[in-house]
Amino acid sequence: MKSEGLKILLVEDDEDDAFFIKDLIAERDLNPRPVIKHALNPQSALDFLEKITFDICLFDFRLGEIDGIDLLRMVRQRDISTPIIFLTGQGDQEIAVEAMKSGATDYRTKGSLTSESLFQSIRFAIQLRKEEERRQQAEDQLKKNNEELTQANNDLQVSMKKLQTAQDQILRSEKLASIGRLAAGVCHELLNPLNIISGHVQALMLERQKDESLNEDLESIMEEIGRIEKIVGGLLKFSRKEDMELTYSNINEELESVLSIMEKDMQIDNVQVVRNFATDLPKIKIDANRMRQVFMNLTNNARHAMEGGGTLTVTTKLHVRDLKQNRRKTDIKTHPDEIPIIQRNFIRIQFADTGTGIKEEDMIKLFDPFFTTKPEDKGTGLGLSVCYTIIEKHAGSIEVESKYGEGATFQIDLPCISLQENDQKTTKNIPQHSPK
Structure with missing residues (x-):
């Protein structure tokens, strides 16, 4: 029980029944004394629930035009989760089943109700409510942990992708650097013989009028020399530092x-x-x-x-x-x-x-x-x-x-x-x- 006293909402339209239930609560001689709010009708009950957080609600089943189950549904629609115990003048199995399906914690008949049985139901309802709160907190924490894990996994995937990209860039850079060094050496080795070949071919082209059969071959050679020079020039440009x-x-x-x-x-x-x-x-x-x-x-x-x-x-x-x-x-x-x-x-x-x-x-x-x-x-x-x-x-x-x-x-x-x-x-x- 809470140190400030148990807060109870009693919804009962019969004054005698209300006095009887209050008397059963008083018999327990609790310290501090419970705080009981009495609502004579459903609207008064809803007004109380909107303003005060109760530990337990005791609902009569017969409340005039609106019965206790209708009131229970209205309470749950307002996202109020206070545990509710139904009290009725006579036992009815169908009413009990419907009440429990609608979200009631327990069901008691007034004729057999004692102070001990009433508080047994109240203790059970409050304990059940605490366990439900702990379960909900655990579910919320699990959901939060799952969301954080999902986000961490997504972040890891992004980081892995960035790391792979960086590694690829490093490998490509190292590869290009190695090829550049090789290309620089090869180009210098190629340029000298290439210049000599080009010079000799140009000299032959000056003499080609004497032998027309050389024209086509010499032009083909010069075309290929031009292509080689283009490749070598590109390599030099690539390897230049x-x-x-x-x-x-x-x-x-x-x-x-x-x-x-x-x-x-x-x-x-x-x-x-x-x-x-x-x-x-x-x-x-x-x-x-x-x-x-x-x-x-x-x-x-x-x-x-x-x-x-x-x-x-x-x-x-x-x-x-x-x-x-x-x-x-x-x-x-x-x-x-x-x-x-x-x-x-x-x-x-x-x-x-x-x-x-x-x-x-x-x-x-x-x-x-x-x-x-x-x-x-x-x-x-x-x-x-x-x-x-x-x-x-x-x-x-x-x-x-x-x-x-x-x-x-x-x-x-x-x-x-x-x-x-x-x-x-x-x-x-x-x-x-x-x-x-």
């Missing part, structure tokens, strides 16, 4: 300079260029020449992917990414859940074409050196590798999304300068253009 010339640049302006040069060729191929440039991007530090090389390569690839015509949409926007701040190993071991998350601004550039798309089995090899889906005479397979290397040197990332037959989107993220510098360097870029 020159310092970047970083300057604050306007990405929209760099894109526009490339698109304006290539747009005539795009129009000839029936490719429409749509510019979707954000108007208030900050200037960022880039090697403008190398970045234009990336933009030209991606634009050219999109053009070749839309041989029958199509649309290339070039988009720029400011993008915020959550990054985990670097911490000392000791801090991470001591407080693994307290690694701070910092937000960093990136400029996101997207090249979305409506071309043939990329096959799923080709996606993983797309940035590998010498991998190409073009005919042999159309490319060396070094363009995207060079793009990847350039973006990586800018501490950025380049990704591709594509479904074969539905076009492709190449996405570049370049880190912005600090927010303080952004406020000083922000300039209004080229306004959004309509398709030309």
